[in-house]
Amino acid sequence: MLGLGLAVGCGGDDDTSPGNAEATAGTTMATPTDGGPPGTTADNGSTDATTMSVSGDTTDDGPTSGVDSTTSAGSSDTGTPVDAEFEEIDGVVSVEAEHYFEETNNETILTYWYTFEAGRPEPVVECVTNTPCGGGNAPMCNQYPDCDGDAIDPAEAIGSAYVEALPDRRRDDSEPGTGNLGVVNNQENAPTLHYRVLFTQTGRYYVWGHARGQGPAANGIHLGIDGTWPDNDLIDPSSMRMQFPNGWVWTQNRRGGSQHTGVSGTDEVSQRDANIWLDIESPGVHDIMWGMREDGLEWDKFVMVLDPEFEPEGDGPPETTLRQ
Ligand SMILES: [Ca+2]
Numbered sequence: 001m002l003g004l005g006l007a008v009g010c011g012g013d014d015d016t017s018p019g020n021a022e023a024t025a026g027t028t029m030a031t032p033t034d035g036g037p038p039g040t041t042a043d044n045g046s047t048d049a050t051t052m053s054v055s056g057d058t059t060d061d062g063p064t065s066g067v068d069s070t071t072s073a074g075s076s077d078t079g080t081p082v083d084a085e086f087e088e089i090d091g092v093v094s095v096e097a098e099h100y101f102e103e104t105n106n107e108t109i110l111t112y113w114y115t116f117e118a119g120r121p122e123p124v125v126e127c128v129t130n131t132p133c134g135g136g137n138a139p140m141c142n143q144y145p146d147c148d149g150d151a152i153d154p155a156e157a158i159g160s161a162y163v164e165a166l167p168d169r170r171r172d173d174s175e176p177g178t179g180n181l182g183v184v185n186n187q188e189n190a191p192t193l194h195y196r197v198l199f200t201q202t203g204r205y206y207v208w209g210h211a212r213g214q215g216p217a218a219n220g221i222h223l224g225i226d227g228t229w230p231d232n233d234l235i236d237p238s239s240m241r242m243q244f245p246n247g248w249v250w251t252q253n254r255r256g257g258s259q260h261t262g263v264s265g266t267d268e269v270s271q272r273d274a275n276i277w278l279d280i281e282s283p284g285v286h287d288i289m290w291g292m293r294e295d296g297l298e299w300d301k302f303v304m305v306l307d308p309e310f311e312p313e314g315d316g317p318p319e320t321t322l323r324q
């Protein structure tokens with residue numbers, strides 16, 4: 001499985017060099033995994049999807065999940081099974097990051113989302129250590145003697161759990177060599193978490209994320225939907241990618257094309273529209289996707305709301321788990 005014929009180079013960090021942002025790997029979605037590389041003890045509480053299907057549901061082809069099976073595949077008002085774990089309730093979607101349905105595309109850069117949860121053993125992060133980058137070592141390179149440089153207590157996170165993309169190969173903007181391994185600018189290469197959400201109301205949903213940023217090399221994440229990675233072209237265009245300040249915080253910041261720590265609104269574009277949102281164009285189940293941009297970010301919870309004035313506080317709204 002390690003014989004990846006991928007052109008994942010050890011180029012520089014595009015934070016300062018936009019021209020090298022495009023990875024050349026023509027990858028496809030990898031086989032779903034259970035939240036860690038095969039053979040590890042990493043366990044996100046995964047449940048085989050065959051146990052998640054309800055009677056008469058034959059559409060589920062068996063991905064694994066970070067969601068407890070008791071919350072999965074509920075029924076709509078008409079009794080029709082719904083392949084979703086969450087729903088919009090009165091214009092609000094609220095989801096713990098660790099309750100993802102599926103994780104894809106891990107093997108492109110050999111990076112996995114691990115779940116850290118209070119009261120459970122720490123996952124075993126599988127990676128090579130002290131291997132120089134450059135030359136023929138990508139994508140195995142890692143200059144550090146450990147693969148996760150911090151041990152953030154999951155009790156600090158909402159729901160006493162968070163997920164983190166590891167190994168953390170890149171820990172400072174100035175370090176050489178880790179290139180597209182430690183920072184993923186082409187979302188097609190991003191290890192991606194999927195969340196299935198049933199929407200009743202269409203419209204623009206304003207997105208907030210809760211995470212723990214750490215300096216310049218563990219503070220970014222990509223937002224997508226239904227296999228696409230939309231742009232915000234209203235002002236300082238960029239894809240929908242978030243940038244977190246240090247420490248645990250709720251933010252709506254978008255990493256714009258030039259304003260990297262959050263785009264300022266104008267008279268023409270409201271502050272809220274300048275940042276992160278998704279347009280839900282049809283009712284039904286949508287796949288909300290969060291892809292790693294920088295390794296080592298503790299990713300905790302997200303909220304989507306129709307109300308542009310909404311601001312989360314504390315733990316934010318309770319999870320909008322799909323009602324049975
Ligand atoms: Ca960590």
Ligand SMILES: [Ca+2]
Nearest residue numbers: 170217295296
């Ligand atoms: Ca990092």
Ligand SMILES: [Ca+2]
Nearest residue numbers: 150296297298
């Ligand atoms: Ca970290």
Ligand SMILES: [Ca+2]
Nearest residue numbers: 158159161300
């Ligand atoms: Ca959480």
